[in-house]
Amino acid sequence: MSLSLRSVTYRYAGSSRRVLRSLDLSIERGEVLGVVGANDAGKSTLCLVAAGLAPTTIGGRLDGEVAIDGAPSAGARPHELAQRCGVLFQNPVTQLSGTTATVWEEIAFGPRNLGLALEAIVERVAWALSLLNIDVLAPRDPARLSGGQAQLVALASVLALRPAYLVLDEPTSQLDPQGTQLAGEAFARLTRSGEVGILLVEHKTDLLERLADRVAVLAEGELVAVGPAAGVLADERLEAWGVDPPARVRLARAAERAGVQLPVSAA
Amino acid sequence: MSETGGVPEIVPEFVLPPPTGAYRRLNPTTKLLIALAEALIAFGVRGWSGPVVVLAIVLASGARAGVGARLVPFLLATIPLVASILLVNTFLYPGATDRIFVLGPLAPTWTGLVFAGQATLRVIAFAMSAAVLGLTTGPDELVADLERRGMGRRTAFVLSATVRSVPRVLERVREITEAQRARGLDTEGRIWRRVRGLVPLAGPLLFGALTDVEEQTMALEARGFSAPARRAVIRTFPDSTPQRALRLLLAAGTPLVLLVSVIGMLGFLP
Amino acid sequence: MTSLATESLVFVYPDGTRALDGVSLQIGGGEAVGIIGQNGSGKSTLIRHFNGLLRATEGRVLLDGQNVNERHVAELARIVAVTFQNPDRQIFAGRIGSEVAFGPRNLGVRGTDLEQRVEEALKAVDLGPRGAANPYDLGFSQRKLLALASVIAMETPVVILDEPTTGQDARGLERVRSIVRRLVGAGRTVVVTSHDMRFVAETMERVVVLRDGQVILDGPPEEVFAADRWPLLGTTHVEAPWAAQEGARLGLGSTPTEASLFTALQAWGGQV
Numbered sequence: 060m061s062l063s064l065r066s067v068t069y070r071y072a073g074s075s076r077r078v079l080r081s082l083d084l085s086i087e088r089g090e091v092l093g094v095v096g097a098n099d100a101g102k103s104t105l106c107l108v109a110a111g112l113a114p115t116t117i118g119g120r121l122d123g124e125v126a127i128d129g130a131p132s133a134g135a136r137p138h139e140l141a142q143r144c145g146v147l148f149q150n151p152v153t154q155l156s157g158t159t160a161t162v163w164e165e166i167a168f169g170p171r172n173l174g175l176a177l178e179a180i181v182e183r184v185a186w187a188l189s190l191l192n193i194d195v196l197a198p199r200d201p202a203r204l205s206g207g208q209a210q211l212v213a214l215a216s217v218l219a220l221r222p223a224y225l226v227l228d229e230p231t232s233q234l235d236p237q238g239t240q241l242a243g244e245a246f247a248r249l250t251r252s253g254e255v256g257i258l259l260v261e262h263k264t265d266l267l268e269r270l271a272d273r274v275a276v277l278a279e280g281e282l283v284a285v286g287p288a289a290g291v292l293a294d295e296r297l298e299a300w301g302v303d304p305p306a307r308v309r310l311a312r313a314a315e316r317a318g319v320q321l322p323v324s325a326a
Numbered sequence: 327m328s329e330t331g332g333v334p335e336i337v338p339e340f341v342l343p344p345p346t347g348a349y350r351r352l353n354p355t356t357k358l359l360i361a362l363a364e365a366l367i368a369f370g371v372r373g374w375s376g377p378v379v380v381l382a383i384v385l386a387s388g389a390r391a392g393v394g395a396r397l398v399p400f401l402l403a404t405i406p407l408v409a410s411i412l413l414v415n416t417f418l419y420p421g422a423t424d425r426i427f428v429l430g431p432l433a434p435t436w437t438g439l440v441f442a443g444q445a446t447l448r449v450i451a452f453a454m455s456a457a458v459l460g461l462t463t464g465p466d467e468l469v470a471d472l473e474r475r476g477m478g479r480r481t482a483f484v485l486s487a488t489v490r491s492v493p494r495v496l497e498r499v500r501e502i503t504e505a506q507r508a509r510g511l512d513t514e515g516r517i518w519r520r521v522r523g524l525v526p527l528a529g530p531l532l533f534g535a536l537t538d539v540e541e542q543t544m545a546l547e548a549r550g551f552s553a554p555a556r557r558a559v560i561r562t563f564p565d566s567t568p569q570r571a572l573r574l575l576l577a578a579g580t581p582l583v584l585l586v587s588v589i590g591m592l593g594f595l596p
Numbered sequence: 597m598t599s600l601a602t603e604s605l606v607f608v609y610p611d612g613t614r615a616l617d618g619v620s621l622q623i624g625g626g627e628a629v630g631i632i633g634q635n636g637s638g639k640s641t642l643i644r645h646f647n648g649l650l651r652a653t654e655g656r657v658l659l660d661g662q663n664v665n666e667r668h669v670a671e672l673a674r675i676v677a678v679t680f681q682n683p684d685r686q687i688f689a690g691r692i693g694s695e696v697a698f699g700p701r702n703l704g705v706r707g708t709d710l711e712q713r714v715e716e717a718l719k720a721v722d723l724g725p726r727g728a729a730n731p732y733d734l735g736f737s738q739r740k741l742l743a744l745a746s747v748i749a750m751e752t753p754v755v756i757l758d759e760p761t762t763g764q765d766a767r768g769l770e771r772v773r774s775i776v777r778r779l780v781g782a783g784r785t786v787v788v789t790s791h792d793m794r795f796v797a798e799t800m801e802r803v804v805v806l807r808d809g810q811v812i813l814d815g816p817p818e819e820v821f822a823a824d825r826w827p828l829l830g831t832t833h834v835e836a837p838w839a840a841q842e843g844a845r846l847g848l849g850s851t852p853t854e855a856s857l858f859t860a861l862q863a864w865g866g867q868v
Binding site: 107112115117136137138141142145150152153155157158159161168169173174180181202 | 340341483486549552553555556557558559
């Protein structure tokens, strides 16, 4: 069971530039795949393609194949894709529907769209709230949440569609330290639950070191490295690809350069 | 449709705090129709009777709903418009000759004053009517009820998102103004400089709206918005036979009153 | 060189929120000061006082000892330039070059002087050859750099950057860092708000920590991020940069920057 991209090349509508080039990548159910790369490497585009929003919703040209648990995404309708792979963007505000008076109703928005019976909707909202440990937010007005809280509500809203896979595009980049902390804890709960396969795009390699099973590196639309997180995050070429290695790796390198043996606790 | 409205027991109770007070408990669609009828009659019936009757009804229903004091800011908001209506019509009513007095170039007329007084009442009646609706009916309530009555999902969504986006747009205007002023744009100086400053203010506003729409479209699709399914109803609002009768009366009666007024059959009224 | 100061500054929003609650700060000409604290701690409210976008409810704001209160924002913009978090709230021109020219033009700069400023500012953010392109052909992080350039080109003695690091990758961060250093080197007073503690520790000479509208810590990075301050930092959800944490764990003292950590490592290695 996996979300797989096979020799995927993608161009945005009205552009001939290949933003993704012959990409082969797969995410297993229950696994966290971290994705790193410089800012123009195509990470956000990868998110849209993996979730099926590109080309289904935003157009553009896709060569190759994206398939979720064996079912090709090409030709599937947006609401079908939404139940296979959820997606969370950077900006917490634009992701909320802006039409509901309480967080509870906001999370119910997706399941309602699917035409579920009220009992099923109630059950799903409760599940998403408790999975992220945000039950206390349920009665709040979505327009009056902090950035971190809004991002978690957006995540719960997507989870309520019960997708088997989830794409998170730099979900903490616009949050303050408290929001990042809050979201980090929720992601950790989510990954531990093993309920979904997650593609997590993130600059903060320290966060990936904690959460990711494998890490992939994108450079100019190409996959230049993929493998177990510890190995890829210690790759010598990471900085040349525009990525800061995690603190632990930087420290180890500095110690090596200084000719110092680090105490075991730091290694 | 229940007489009391509400939320099924399995939904947490905070989803719909029960409205209090007789007027607030009216069905949202009833309140919308009342506001529409009031606006049409205030502007459509000639002479004093239209605006005076509407204003009396609006103030009474506002008092009944317990929002009397909160109407004051809305009343104050009409001052600039009302002042200009009074000045322009009293002093510059075209063709009027019944001068009140003449002072240099100033020559207010009785015709102008009467017209200005009526127009002022119409504006105030309309503003108060809209305010009573806004203060007693949440936009999400109204949309939820209209959607249940069969209004298209997209229409309902656009309507409700528009209403709810107002504070966000205002916030954005503030941010843009701050950013441009911080780069030396003069918004406090002479008029012509302020006018010239509109482009740097409008540009980011438009672009921001466009990118928002794009992002929001993707986010909505990611939540199954375009699924063809029928949505479960979460909130229902109280409705009753008298209310249904009232709505029918308003829907049929208002155009009739307007028609009668336009062809001049209400000439006996002041 | 221009100094900034606030004296018992209090600011209360119309809704009653007391966003600043008695802030007294002296920022010398040519200083580089980082302001940190979680959202709602008062950072944005504070910086909006330096160019008059907000006016003190109580207390005073001084530029070179002069009260800013009676002066127009457009006039203060000659002294204090501010770039805000979201570049899309300011970008309006169809060409990158015109966007950068907007600020200096408002200050009355024209002709070759203007051209030169635009060119230099674009070069500083690595957008040199793209002056004729449309700003919205740039990605978000580049649009942020463009907003930065549009403020650099105003060549004001005080430069205030609100969250310049959001959305930047490793290269972008290095770019912002070198711009701040260059501005400070040229005698400008630079105030930066940021959630990126590593950036703050490595770029700023002084760190001011706000919580609920009050200054709870103020000093050089090695003081503010020293281990005995962590409990206090924690009360506003700030975590010391990783170099400080590693340094403390290894018993190397306060090493808020990677460079200081590596130096300490070397010295320590020498002792073994």
